[in-house]
Ligand code: SF4
C-alpha cells in the first residue's frame with residue numbers, strides 16, 4: 001500500500017456553484033465527479049440546473065455505481081456566493097491584452113462581454129481589469145420563493161450560506177425549511193470570516209455564531225455539517241488560500257457544535273498536504289479548483305456539440321484526472 005497520511009475516508013462534496021447555471025457544463029461535472037466517487041453535489045437552487053445535475057449523476061450511477069446526494073445552496077441574505085460579474089465591452093480599448101479573459105476558469109468572457117450563464121461569480125476577473133470596468137451584481141435564484149423552490153426540487157440536503165451578523169434572517173430561512181416539510185438528510189451551514197467589513201471578524205465571533213445556529217437547528221433532528229469557508233469566493237486558488245482554510249479549521253475545529261466538519265472556500269490540490277495527519281476534517285468541498293481542471297476538456301466536447309460523457313476516451317481521461325485529484329481523501333482507493 002502506498003504511504004498515505006490519511007487514516008480515514010473523508011466525505012467529499014463537489015460544489016457546482018450557487019450562481020452557476022451553465023447547464024451543459026454542470027451535467028458533465030456531475031457525471032465526472034460522481035464517477036470519481038464524491039458523496040454530495042451542491043448546485044444552485046433552480047429546477048433546470050437540478051435536472052441537468054441529475055442527468056449527469058444518473059449517467060455515472062449506472063456505469064460507476066456511486067450515488068451522491070444532491071444539495072442545493074440557499075442564503076439568508078446578500079452573499080458573495082450568489083453573484084455574477086459584468087462589464088460593458090464597448091468601453092474596452094482595442095489594445096487591451098484582455099487579462100480578464102485569461103483568468104476566467106469557465107471561459108465566460110469574450111469580445112462581447114461576460115456570458116451570464118457561464119459566470120458563477122468566482123471573482124477572479126474582478127480585479128484583473130486595468131481600467132476597473134468589471135463589477136459584480138447579486139444573482140440569487142431562490143431568494144424570493146424559497147418554499148416553492150424546495151417543494152419543487154425536493155433536494156436531499158440544503159446548504160444555508162449565512163454571515164455572523166445575520167441570526168434573524170437565518171432563523172427566518174430555517175422557519176421556511178420547517179414549514180416546507182422538505183425531508184432532508186442533512187443541513188449544511190456555510191459561514192466564514194468576512195474580512196472586508198470595517199471591523200474584521202475573528203474566529204471566536206464565528207464560533208459564537210455557529211453555536212447560535214446550532215441552538216436553532218437542533219430541534220429539527222437533522223444531521224448537520226459545519227462548512228468552514230476559509231476564503232469564500234476569493235477567486236484565488238493559490239497555496240495561501242488553502243493555508244487560510246486549514247488555519248481556520250485548526251483554530252476552531254475542536255470547539256464547533258456537534259456535526260460533521262467540512263472545509264471549503266480556498267480548498268484545492270494543496271489542502272491535504274497542509275493538514276496534520278491526526279487532525280483531518282470529516283469532509284472537504286471543492287468548487288473552483290474541481291471545475292478549473294475539467295473545464296478545458298468540457299469546452300472541447302461542447303464545441304463538438306457533445307457532452308463530455310458522450311466521448312468515451314475523453315470522459316475516461318477526465319474521470320482518471322478527477323480520481324487522482326480526490327485520491328488523498330479516499331483511503332479505500334489505496335487498498
Ligand atoms: S472569472 Fe469568475 S466572476 Fe469573472 S466571469 Fe469568469 S466565472 Fe465570472
Ligand code: SF4
Pocket residue numbers: 087089091092093096097098099100101128129130131132133134
Ligand atoms: S481587462 Fe478590462 S478593458 Fe480589458 S477586455 Fe477585460 S474588461 Fe475590457
